[in-house]
Amino acid sequence: MSLTLADARIVTPEGVHEGWLTIEDGRITHVGQGSAPGPGLSVGGRHVVPGFVDVHNHGGAGGSFPTGDLDQARRAAELHRRHGTTTMMASLVTDAPEGLARAAAALSELCEEGLLAGIHFEGPYIAPGRCGAHDPALLREPSPGELAELVKAGRGHVRMVTIAPELPGALDTIRLAAAEGVIAAIGHSDADYDTTIAGIEAGASMATHLYNAMPPLGHRAPGPIAALLDDERVTVELINDGVHVHPAMLRLAYEVAGPGRTVLITDAMSAAGLGDGDYLLGSMRVRVDDGVARLAEGGSIAGSTLTMDVAFRRAVRELGLSLPDAVQVASLTPARVLGLAGRVGSIGVGKAADLVVLSPELEVDGVMKDGVWIAEP
Numbered sequence: 001m002s003l004t005l006a007d008a009r010i011v012t013p014e015g016v017h018e019g020w021l022t023i024e025d026g027r028i029t030h031v032g033q034g035s036a037p038g039p040g041l042s043v044g045g046r047h048v049v050p051g052f053v054d055v056h057n058h059g060g061a062g063g064s065f066p067t068g069d070l071d072q073a074r075r076a077a078e079l080h081r082r083h084g085t086t087t088m089m090a091s092l093v094t095d096a097p098e099g100l101a102r103a104a105a106a107l108s109e110l111c112e113e114g115l116l117a118g119i120h121f122e123g124p125y126i127a128p129g130r131c132g133a134h135d136p137a138l139l140r141e142p143s144p145g146e147l148a149e150l151v152k153a154g155r156g157h158v159r160m161v162t163i164a165p166e167l168p169g170a171l172d173t174i175r176l177a178a179a180e181g182v183i184a185a186i187g188h189s190d191a192d193y194d195t196t197i198a199g200i201e202a203g204a205s206m207a208t209h210l211y212n213a214m215p216p217l218g219h220r221a222p223g224p225i226a227a228l229l230d231d232e233r234v235t236v237e238l239i240n241d242g243v244h245v246h247p248a249m250l251r252l253a254y255e256v257a258g259p260g261r262t263v264l265i266t267d268a269m270s271a272a273g274l275g276d277g278d279y280l281l282g283s284m285r286v287r288v289d290d291g292v293a294r295l296a297e298g299g300s301i302a303g304s305t306l307t308m309d310v311a312f313r314r315a316v317r318e319l320g321l322s323l324p325d326a327v328q329v330a331s332l333t334p335a336r337v338l339g340l341a342g343r344v345g346s347i348g349v350g351k352a353a354d355l356v357v358l359s360p361e362l363e364v365d366g367v368m369k370d371g372v373w374i375a376e377p
């Protein structure tokens, strides 16, 4: 089975070119310039970009990954797929270790199916003063032994853990994560600059939603933000929804970290794709008003209702990124973070046919996953 998409504006990290591409058995087999050599499906000059890769996502369409409920997880994944995310992590929030182990074991089934790309423990090893929408009663001190058990429960699919490096046991737990091939991400933390550097030295290589749930930049007390942005070993997550972070601060982070160390995430919760109302994030009650999710008690921002297509469009419109750079921060760099860049994250021969067709307004017109249309253009 072979399909050629013709009359396309193909966006690669190197540039945009008018041409065509051929897909066979779920993979891209040819990419060419100009008119296609044979018959093909014309996309009418629209942009074709690689499917988005979201490394921090809690759910959508009423489904919540932290429940570990497979029907809910499928519903959430389908919603994000229709918005162009063809590779996504399932992020769990703070829960008792037994609850986390149960959810990870359940979701590992969907990782094996290829619906999810891995599991992320955003808690419980986070700072009480920066726990945001996580249940403060269930926070724990980081423990390498406990994390090893949780990783085992996920049957090889746990890919990321968020840790506050200032907590007792944190550095040893970061070392354990790195040794197990699990990305240690610094976040939900009150760490100062030096403690953050110690976390990076121990093996941390990501920043969980830079700026959110951490001390702000200060010129004499630079804190974790400067440490994370400054270090070439660290990739930073940004929530580009216009609510979590001011666009000027997003541009600032991007100017420092560049497209190779910046990833757009949604941090979406179950309300993504639905209207305003009352929802749950883990055990915490969340109210969504005007698309902004906040804890019912206290008013802390509690995840987002963002989808990756909106984050991508905002990167071009509000942050001024070129299309090739926007494709890097929405697809290629997060794919690299997950060790999947050989298969997904860009358009090239041999890559999976995970594609998004965008309208001139950069709205999603079509989505393909492994050569199969999720939404036909």
Ligand SMILES: [Zn+2]
Binding pocket: 056, 058, 091, 122, 267, 303
């Ligand atoms: Zn989150």
